[in-house]
Amino acid sequence: MFQPLSSAAIFSALAAAIALLALPLAGAGGYVLHVMILVMIFSVFAVAYNLVTGYLGLKTFGHHAFFGLGAYGSALISMHGGISPWLSIWLGAGVAAAFGIFVGLPVLRIKSMPHVAIVTLAFAEIVRIACSNLKGVTRGELGLWGIPTFGGFDLPGLGKVVFNAANKTGYYYLAAGLLALALVATAVILRSKVGLAIFAIRDGEDAAESLGVNLTRIKLFVFGYSAFVVGAAGGFYAHYVGILTPSAAIGADVMIMVIAMTLVGGLGSFTGPLIGALLLTSLGESLRFLDQYRLLVYGAMIVMCVMFAPRGLASLGELLRRPRKSTAA
Amino acid sequence: MPVSLYIEQIINGLIAGSMYALIGGGIALVYGVTRVLNMAHGEFYMLGGYGVFYLVVAHAVPPVAAIPLVALLLFALGVIVQRLTIHYLLPREGWAFACIAATLGLSIAFQNLALVTFGEDYKAVPYYVDGVLRLGDVRLPLQRALMLAVAVITLLAMAFILKKTRFGWALRAAAQDADAASVCGIPVGRVHMITFGLSAALGAIAAAMLAPIYSVSPWMGLPVLFKGFVVVILGGLGSFPGAIVGGFLLGIVEAIGVQLTSAEWRDAIGFAVMILVVWLRPWGLFGKPQ
Numbered sequence: 173m174f175q176p177l178s179s180a181a182i183f184s185a186l187a188a189a190i191a192l193l194a195l196p197l198a199g200a201g202g203y204v205l206h207v208m209i210l211v212m213i214f215s216v217f218a219v220a221y222n223l224v225t226g227y228l229g230l231k232t233f234g235h236h237a238f239f240g241l242g243a244y245g246s247a248l249i250s251m252h253g254g255i256s257p258w259l260s261i262w263l264g265a266g267v268a269a270a271f272g273i274f275v276g277l278p279v280l281r282i283k284s285m286p287h288v289a290i291v292t293l294a295f296a297e298i299v300r301i302a303c304s305n306l307k308g309v310t311r312g313e314l315g316l317w318g319i320p321t322f323g324g325f326d327l328p329g330l331g332k333v334v335f336n337a338a339n340k341t342g343y344y345y346l347a348a349g350l351l352a353l354a355l356v357a358t359a360v361i362l363r364s365k366v367g368l369a370i371f372a373i374r375d376g377e378d379a380a381e382s383l384g385v386n387l388t389r390i391k392l393f394v395f396g397y398s399a400f401v402v403g404a405a406g407g408f409y410a411h412y413v414g415i416l417t418p419s420a421a422i423g424a425d426v427m428i429m430v431i432a433m434t435l436v437g438g439l440g441s442f443t444g445p446l447i448g449a450l451l452l453t454s455l456g457e458s459l460r461f462l463d464q465y466r467l468l469v470y471g472a473m474i475v476m477c478v479m480f481a482p483r484g485l486a487s488l489g490e491l492l493r494r495p496r497k498s499t500a501a
Numbered sequence: 502m503p504v505s506l507y508i509e510q511i512i513n514g515l516i517a518g519s520m521y522a523l524i525g526g527g528i529a530l531v532y533g534v535t536r537v538l539n540m541a542h543g544e545f546y547m548l549g550g551y552g553v554f555y556l557v558v559a560h561a562v563p564p565v566a567a568i569p570l571v572a573l574l575l576f577a578l579g580v581i582v583q584r585l586t587i588h589y590l591l592p593r594e595g596w597a598f599a600c601i602a603a604t605l606g607l608s609i610a611f612q613n614l615a616l617v618t619f620g621e622d623y624k625a626v627p628y629y630v631d632g633v634l635r636l637g638d639v640r641l642p643l644q645r646a647l648m649l650a651v652a653v654i655t656l657l658a659m660a661f662i663l664k665k666t667r668f669g670w671a672l673r674a675a676a677q678d679a680d681a682a683s684v685c686g687i688p689v690g691r692v693h694m695i696t697f698g699l700s701a702a703l704g705a706i707a708a709a710m711l712a713p714i715y716s717v718s719p720w721m722g723l724p725v726l727f728k729g730f731v732v733v734i735l736g737g738l739g740s741f742p743g744a745i746v747g748g749f750l751l752g753i754v755e756a757i758g759v760q761l762t763s764a765e766w767r768d769a770i771g772f773a774v775m776i777l778v779v780w781l782r783p784w785g786l787f788g789k790p791q
Binding site: 285291435470 | 606727769772783
């Protein structure tokens with residue numbers, strides 16, 4: 173169940189949030205901010221993936237399609253429609269959600285896990301192949317460039333906020349805002365009636381159905397919402413990095429990284445994906461010098477986590493905390 | 502377009518399909534017996550390709566000896582991998598996803614281990630046989646005819662093992678009901694191990710036959726894994742005969758689809774057909790509704 177937050181949890185969440193917000197003020201360099209922006213983008217992705225895979229129990233392997241659809245959707249809409257990225261990332265997310273519901277329709281009626289895994293994987297491959305073949309629209313593997321950045325604005329009291337490669341502070345706070353939005357929206361869903369239905373489905377699909385939970389409707393809603401959030405993360409990514417290639421935005425590597433983050437952090441736990449994203453992204457950056465071993469380490473970590481820490485690092489914390497609680501009681 | 506070109510395309514589709522049947526058959530075998538979706542199957546295929554390259558090209562072993570040897574090596578690797586990972590995961594709660602995740606991790610690890618060990622360059626393997634078979638206007642390179650022959654012989658041998666040997670009976674019993682089979686004295690754990698090994702060996706044989714056509718690289722496994730998935734879904738997940746029919750079918754569908762569009766859409770066509778089949782007949786073209 174999604175339990176009420178303990179005061180310790182609220183404290184650590186607040187502390188983490190303050191530390192996150194204070195980082196640019198503490199004089200962190202552009203590189204550190206860049207890594208943290210990537211951490212936050214992938215946190216949003218992992219949180220949305222975890223909602224479907226960890227909480228709802230629907231094991232999908234094709235969420236990178238929605239990341240790519242959001243990224244390409246938002247980039248193309250803002251380039252050809254002359255629409256500001258502030259608006260277009262939501263339109264791109266909408267495109268991702270529409271595709272999510274479209275691919276969800278055939279797959280979510282089926283209870284067989286391998287079918288869901290294979291169909292979502294195949295769908296993502298179709299999106300990737302389409303993006304690399306439709307060269308007239310996406311420029312294929314040459315890369316879509318010239319994606320507009322977010323427009324700057326004047327913030328009373330603080331001066332002008334700009335979004336460019338030289339000054340990453342604006343992007344940093346925007347990514348933090350996006351992450352906060354995704355976390356709050358996900359928490360609201362988990363605490364609503366839909367959330368109760370999600371837990372019921374995870375704990376026993378047939379039992380939930382017999383109690384009047386409309387499986388298809390709940391699954392479609394959660395799947396569509398998750399696709400929307402991942403699409404928004406993709407849109408932000410597109411306008412942040414400024415260049416998109418099918419293999420970087422929709423490659424299987426993207427999905428593998430998010431799966432690794434979620435599994436290492438803890439599938440089906442609220443903080444797990446955040447821990448995983450922070451750990452693996454910063455690990456990935458510090459392993460840059462042995463670039464070709466990076467994915468080898470990811471693969472080995474996935475295997476090790478599945479074998480020896482099936483509930484991820486987030487649950488290791490619980491194991492450590494539990495004895496103290498029992499002595500206090 | 503002349504008729505002979507169409508016939509040639511269909512024959513090429515059948516030959517590609519025979520390879521898909523070998524790969525899909527391996528995935529279906531493991532799924533049928535243990536209900537495990539092996540995401541690392543493509544990496545057994547890839548390692549089989551490297552095995553053939555090192556034996557045939559680097560050490561000049563004749564292919565007739567090299568291919569069975571590689572199949573044997575991959576059988577052993579499959580058995581070891583199953584014993585060290587899947588074996589411990591199967592009794593757990595949530596084993597289905599744990600197995601998918603673990604084999605996905607293994608796949609990434611093997612792929613990058615190959616990248617580090619063998620390098621990123623594409624290794625070419627020469628044709629095993631030269632020459633062209635002519636039947637009227639239809640031309641067929643002997644290498645491709647050999648692929649079809651090897652695939653058919655391998656699949657027939659597998660069918661014989663499954664139907665006529667004591668191991669085949671044990672395997673089918675374990676597939677039907679693992680608990681009941683072990684009550685009857687069938688060592689289900691050992692059957693699972695051998696099944697995994699056989700599946701890896703099937704992948705290695707496919708790799709050996711395809712290596713001269715496509716070269717060997719660390720990334721060769723992933724597209725083949727995806728093909729195998731399409732095949733097993735088409736044929737009904739877990740059905741070995743279904744996978745064989747699904748394999749040939751996918752080969753022909755792709756050949757016709759490529760004629761109608763272009764080669765770069767080949768993979769997308771297969772995936773789209775699969776999603777359509779899942780929509781209309783989730784239990785596969787030849788399976789039974791559950």
